[in-house]
Amino acid sequence: MRFIHTADWQLGMTRHFLDGEAQPRFSQARLDAVGTIGQLAVDEGCEFVIASGDVFESNQIDRQVLTRALDAMAATPEVTFYLLPGNHDPLNAASIFRSNTFRERRPPNVVVLEDSVPIQVAEGVELVAAPWMSRRPLQDLVDQACAAAAPSAALRIMVGHGALDSRSPDAMDPALISLQRLEVRIQSGDIHYVALGDRHSTTDEGTTGRVWYSGAPEPTDYREEDTGNVLVVDLEPGQIEVAPRSVGRWCFRQHPSHLTSDADIDSLEQWLDALDDKQRAVIKLSLVGSLSLCQKQRLDRLLDHFADLLAALETWERRSDLVVVPDDAEISTLGLSGFASDALGDLRELAQSPDPAEAVRAQNATALLHRLVNSAS
Structure with a gap:
């Protein structure tokens, strides 16, 4: 089966160095990228899109940004978008995903990953998600979600957001995602692909070829090394192929x-x-x-x-x-x-x-x- 892995859309983002009409063009480009991703999914024969966190810049974005984002996803009704709340848009009491506008305007092909209960997304394929419920979690949410999921014969895609411990200089951060534990679970066959968000550069992590940051579909900063991409993932029993596709214009x-x-x-x-x-x-x-x-x-x-x-x-x-x-x-x-x-x-x-x-x-x-x-x- 084939799907698209993306993350860090951060719709509604503003940049202090963009003056005049440059900021509206920047904002529109990020919304346009959502439509581009949906059309790419259709063209590539993908069954769904996973957005691994930080779909929105915050839980207090302008209503127009939200409605336009939902409209962009509704433009490809044959593609389901699975949205994970991240650190910018956590699933707390003020969550944008719980707003009246989101509930009233959400098209049928948009699904919020609200908990870690496995979701069947195709025959023999499941998603296990680790949504952020607050801006400062006190545990490895991805490891917690993996541990809570009952064993299954299905191909499992782990959807998470945050920094890997192998990259962070802050070893005491309790929210860091353990790369070693992920690779152990991959080797044992408990999970088969890890779709991560938070790092804006497209990155293949570890040694298995199955732990990836998709990167942001539009760049946001000079320090990002390989950005403006989404990943087209072909996942089958015993094999995987991950191919970056450029969608960014900035x-x-x-x-x-x-x-x-x-x-x-x-x-x-x-x-x-x-x-x-x-x-x-x-x-x-x-x-x-x-x-x-x-x-x-x-x-x-x-x-x-x-x-x-x-x-x-x-x-x-x-x-x-x-x-x-x-x-x-x-x-x-x-x-x-x-x-x-x-x-x-x-x-x-x-x-x-x-x-x-x-x-x-x-x-x-x-x-x-x-x-x-x-x-x-």
Whole structure:
């Protein structure tokens, strides 16, 4: 049998660095991904879709997001969507899954995995789920669900959400999922596939080839290594095949740029210009080097231009060290005298300060002074 494993839709997510109309486009892309997943399931002959937690960004999302999400799943009625509550949308008293809107608008092909009782999803195939009932569980929910399930001859898919103990630096976290216990259960034939959510990068965990994070269908952060995917899983007795399918349209990229000349600025411009689908690209630049005042002005104009084209353009402050050093020719062309000349001299001296923050402020002030004088002339 074949099904789709996905997770971490986080519908209703907002990003602080998305301004103006970029945020609505980002939100719409996440809703569009739901429809894409449903259609992919139809095209691939999948019997159902498993969403392993964090379907929604929180339990307090806008009603419009919820109704549009349900409508997107209803568009493929032949595909059943099994939704697991995760840490963002736990099944507590305020759960979005228990809201009046969800209950009234939920289409027949949407099923919430509310407990760990095995659910038959096809002949000889069962789901065992580990829903989050609160934001801070005090035990390994996946292990607890596995232990509570009575033995069965069916192929069993474990649906869970959270961090594996093999990846977490916090060994004392009681909610960590034990990878070793999962692999023991796989080897004994108690479970046959583990569909996990929480990690946004598509990842094959352990040694069995049967424990997977699907990753998020749309990226959310620069640190995600392989995102924008869902997994198409073929599961049969004694064999399994897991194949990632790309569905995401947005990208998050970090780019280091060493700038000491006009040619370096040319290279940065060429890199930015070559980006595909700029309206869906979020870029963070690390700018290091030394530029003259004129070169810094050119860089500023360049960044302003691409900030208008891209969904977001950020400077990675912690990894940027760009020094602005006016040359003598630039200083002489300013033609300053009196107080303004004295201020420029002070700024040039402060630009060499051992205090990095003070030096950057002085360099920026010098560049601003240069720009103001030139604009006035």
